[in-house]
Amino acid sequence: MMRLEAMDALGPRTGLRVVILRGAGKHFQAGADLGWISEVAQQSPLENERVSRATGEAVRRLDTLPVPTVALVHGGCFGGGTGTVAACDIVVASEDAIFSISETRWGLMAGIILPQLGRALGLRQVRRYALTGERFDAHEARRLGLVHEVCAPGGLDQAGARIVEALLMNAPAATTATKLRSLQVAGAFVDDGVFRDLVREHAATRQLAEATDGLASFREKQPPPWYPGPAARHRTP
Numbered sequence: 156m157m158r159l160e161a162m163d164a165l166g167p168r169t170g171l172r173v174v175i176l177r178g179a180g181k182h183f184q185a186g187a188d189l190g191w192i193s194e195v196a197q198q199s200p201l202e203n204e205r206v207s208r209a210t211g212e213a214v215r216r217l218d219t220l221p222v223p224t225v226a227l228v229h230g231g232c233f234g235g236g237t238g239t240v241a242a243c244d245i246v247v248a249s250e251d252a253i254f255s256i257s258e259t260r261w262g263l264m265a266g267i268i269l270p271q272l273g274r275a276l277g278l279r280q281v282r283r284y285a286l287t288g289e290r291f292d293a294h295e296a297r298r299l300g301l302v303h304e305v306c307a308p309g310g311l312d313q314a315g316a317r318i319v320e321a322l323l324m325n326a327p328a329a330t331t332a333t334k335l336r337s338l339q340v341a342g343a344f345v346d347d348g349v350f351r352d353l354v355r356e357h358a359a360t361r362q363l364a365e366a367t368d369g370l371a372s373f374r375e376k377q378p379p380p381w382y383p384g385p386a387a388r389h390r391t392p
Contacts, residue, residue, distance in 0.1 A: 174225070177226070182236075224244050225322075226245070229248070232253065232309075235268060237265075237272060251305070252296070253292060258321065261325075265285055269281065270343075368380050
């Protein structure tokens with residue numbers, strides 16, 4: 156995730172016109188490092204809030220960046236990655252892209268990205284995919300509203316260049332005003348009180364027993380203890 160200071164420095168006054176986000180490796184974002192999350196969960200509640208606040212601020216600032224943002228998605232886009240693309244203005248996905256709002260699978264929650272996901276997918280679809288953690292492909296992501304356009308594998312550069320060219324044809328100040336006013340009239344800004352509550356709940360959930368069990372199931376490659384199937388582990392007190 157971008158440093159917050161760098162994001163604060165981005166804007167039309169710097170001459171910047173467009174921000175493009177894309178994955179540097181096999182995936183756009185394969186989700187958070189669950190080993191690192193386990194380590195953070197062992198630290199103080201205050202430190203957990205600090206971590207959640209930094210993550211939440213990154214998404215919130217990306218959401219309101221005063222220049223257009225374009226996400227070019229390939230491979231896995233899981234957990235916080237879905238919130239990142241939901242916070243972007245325009246999203247193009249390669250046909251090989253796979254999406255999942257996967258937090259509940261590990262006893263965590265997607266609270267700090269739910270505002271962006273709710274606007275992109277709509278409440279009805281969030282209620283399915285954030286609760287089930289199901290994976291869905293690029294075409295389903297487009298149908299749901301998370302993605303604007305799907306291209307063939309290897310076609311992201313061409314699709315992105317076409318969109319950037321269209322953005323550059325438009326007046327910078329008018330583009331910024333249109334973006335920010337659109338968020339305002341839609342009631343899409345996350346106010347400080349709601350954001351504070353999201354951060355606190357997100358941090359607290361990480362330290363609950365369910366998260367401990369869920370992250371352990373990931374490390375051990377076993378079903379979580381709450382799964383009622385025959386292979387389920389049973390947590391001992």
